Amino acid sequence: MIVINGFIALVGRALIALLFILAGFGKVGDIAGTAAYMSGVGLPGGLAWPVAIFEIVAGLAILFGFMTRLFALALAVFCLLTALMFHNDFADPMQQANFLKNVALAGGFLILFAYNGVSHSLDSLRARRRETVVVEREPVVVRDETSRHI
Amino acid sequence: MTSLQEMVVLIGRVLLAAIFIVSGWGKIADITTTSAYIASSGLPTALAWPVAFFEVIAGLFIAIGFFTRWTALALTGFCLLTALLFHTNWLEPMQQINFLKNLTMAGGFLILFAHPESRYSIETIWAGNDEEEPVTA
Numbered sequence: 001m002i003v004i005n006g007f008i009a010l011v012g013r014a015l016i017a018l019l020f021i022l023a024g025f026g027k028v029g030d031i032a033g034t035a036a037y038m039s040g041v042g043l044p045g046g047l048a049w050p051v052a053i054f055e056i057v058a059g060l061a062i063l064f065g066f067m068t069r070l071f072a073l074a075l076a077v078f079c080l081l082t083a084l085m086f087h088n089d090f091a092d093p094m095q096q097a098n099f100l101k102n103v104a105l106a107g108g109f110l111i112l113f114a115y116n117g118v119s120h121s122l123d124s125l126r127a128r129r130r131e132t133v134v135v136e137r138e139p140v141v142v143r144d145e146t147s148r149h150i
Numbered sequence: 151m152t153s154l155q156e157m158v159v160l161i162g163r164v165l166l167a168a169i170f171i172v173s174g175w176g177k178i179a180d181i182t183t184t185s186a187y188i189a190s191s192g193l194p195t196a197l198a199w200p201v202a203f204f205e206v207i208a209g210l211f212i213a214i215g216f217f218t219r220w221t222a223l224a225l226t227g228f229c230l231l232t233a234l235l236f237h238t239n240w241l242e243p244m245q246q247i248n249f250l251k252n253l254t255m256a257g258g259f260l261i262l263f264a265h266p267e268s269r270y271s272i273e274t275i276w277a278g279n280d281e282e283e284p285v286t287a
Contacts, residue, residue, distance in 0.1 A: 009264040015257030019250040094244060100169035101251040107165025108258020114151065114158040115265060 006119030010065075013118070016108060017063035020075070024055030041085050054078070062112075065121020069113050076109035153269070160215075160270040166258055167213035170225070174205025191235050204228070212262070215271020222262040229256035 027034040027048065034052065035045030058078070061071040083102035089095045117123055151159075177184040177198065184202060185195035208228070211221040233252035240246045268274060 005264040009261050012257040012260030012264065015253045015260065017257075019254040022250060023247070097169075097173070097248070098251070100172055101248070101255065104166050104169045104255050105251065105258065107162040107167075108255065108261060110158050110162030110165065111258065111265070112261055114155040114162065116151065116155075 003119075009118055010120040013062050013065065013068075013112070013121075016105075016112075017059040019105075020055045020059030021063070024052050024057075024059060027052035027055065043085065065118050065123050068118050068121060068123050069115075072109045072113040076106045076113060079103070079106040079109065151269070156269040159268045163215060163218075163262070163268070163271075164213050166255070166262070167209040169255075170205040170209030171213070174202050174207075174209060177202035177205065187236075193235065215268050215273055218268065218271060218273065219263055219266035222259045222266060226256045226259040226263060229253070229259065 031048050031052065035048040038047055038051075039045045054074075058071045058075050061067055062075070079102045083099045083106070087095045087099040087102060090099070112118070117127065181198050181202065185198040188197050188201070189195045204224075205228075208221050208225050211217055212225065229252045233249045233256070237245045237249035237252060240249065
């Protein structure tokens with residue numbers, strides 16, 4: 001069951017990541033439009049490149065499970081910030097829906113952030129490798145000490 | 151998990167649930183517009199009431215942590231279905247974004263489905279987590 005859960009969580013991570021990878025590449029493809037969109041809400045247009053790259057990198061990190069907790073927290077904050085800055089015109093029902101969707105996305109990232117670790121990820125692979133290294137080293141240390149006693 | 155992490159899970163669940171409680175309530179308050187919107191994608195208008203109730207109840211269940219696992223799975227399916235039924239006109243950028251955001255919410259619910267355990271939830275409180283705590287302490 002744990003294996004299935006890990007796999008389902010991987011599918012979940014892939015679905016979550018898709019939006020950011022595609023939106024990030026979309027921003028890179030139309031950087032002038034992105035800058036104009038950002039200055040429309042009073043932000044500096046110079047943020048266009050950093051935001052586009054952040055979206056792609058963070059999306060890929062969530063997909064592969066690399067520093068999952070760090071990127072999940074960063075994306076939770078990102079979703080809440082973009083909700084407050086770009087979707088705060090509640091007179092427009094579409095804006096309200098997008099505000100609430102961003103809040104929901106932030107909720108998903110907070111749940112991902114809360115777990116100590118996700119399986120089927122680069123994080124879990126690295127952790128496993130670290131464990132095997134520790135296991136390999138220990139006998140060497142023990143042998144050293146016994147030889148010294150003799 | 152530490153109690154801080156458990157608190158973060160609770161906040162995450164409330165944020166995920168908010169859209170369904172708010173928009174479900176909005177559908178109930180304006181059921182004729184909801185019916186028209188549902189009809190516009192070729193679905194029977196009779197779905198308006200069931201969908202509105204489903205959204206409110208499922209949202210509340212996720213927020214308080216009641217049948218979390220199966221409610222999360224139901225909402226995963228709901229997000230994917232609504233994406234495919236209402237947000238497929240990708241020539242409009244807003245539709246494309248909404249399609250992707252629905253997929254992202256589905257992803258969040260799948261993660262919740264995979265890890266539904268939470269200290270601050272009705273199911274855990276009813277199961278009597280007080281008895282379990284000394285073991286973990």
